[in-house]
Amino acid sequence: MTCPICAWSPDNPVYILLHETDTWRVVLAPNQRLVGRCILHLKRHCGDLADLTADEVLDWLAVVKTMENALRTAFDATLFNVSCYMNHAYRENPPNPHIHWWLVPRYNHEVELQGWGFEDPEFGNPYRHDCQLEVPQSLHEEIGARIRLAIETARARQGT
Numbered sequence: 001m002t003c004p005i006c007a008w009s010p011d012n013p014v015y016i017l018l019h020e021t022d023t024w025r026v027v028l029a030p031n032q033r034l035v036g037r038c039i040l041h042l043k044r045h046c047g048d049l050a051d052l053t054a055d056e057v058l059d060w061l062a063v064v065k066t067m068e069n070a071l072r073t074a075f076d077a078t079l080f081n082v083s084c085y086m087n088h089a090y091r092e093n094p095p096n097p098h099i100h101w102w103l104v105p106r107y108n109h110e111v112e113l114q115g116w117g118f119e120d121p122e123f124g125n126p127y128r129h130d131c132q133l134e135v136p137q138s139l140h141e142e143i144g145a146r147i148r149l150a151i152e153t154a155r156a157r158q159g160t
Helices: 054-075 087-091 137-158
Strands: 016-020 024-028 038-042 079-083 100-106 111-113 116-118
Touching (some): 016 137
Antiparallel strands (some): 024 038
16 A cells, blocks of 8 residues: 555645754645745654654654744744644544645634635634635645745744
8 A cells, every 4th residue: 555645755735845954844734824834844754743753752842843943934823723633544444644734824804815815714613624715826836935935034043
C-alpha cells in the first residue's frame, strides 16, 4: 500500500510546499475554509507519535512556532488549533498511518483576498471538519505565497 504522504512531490499544486526542515514538511491544505490551513508531515514514514525522536519533537515545536508566526503576519490569525488524528489510515486493512499534524488558524475577524471573504463562524468553538472550501488555484497560490513571504521576512529579520 502506497503512503500518499511519502508519495508527495514538491510540484504538487494541490498541496503547496510552504516550509520544510530536515525532519518536517509543511504544505498548504486544499481545504481553505479557514484561510492558511496547513499540514505538517513527518518526512520519514512513521505511524506512531511514541516513535518520534527527541530531535523530531523539538524540530516540530520550532516548525509550529514558525508557522504560527507566519500565519499571524500573513493573515492576522487570532489563535491556532493543532491536531494529530490519523483516523483515516485505520479505515484501510492493514492500516498504514503516517504522522501528520493539522495546523488550523482561527480568526475573530474576516480575512479578504482576491474578493473572497474568509470568515470563522465557529470561532471560540472546535472547528468543523465537515466544512470544506477549495478556492481557485490562483487564490490557493496567493495564500501559499503570502505565508512563504512571511516566513522569509522573519528569517531575514533574524539573520538566518
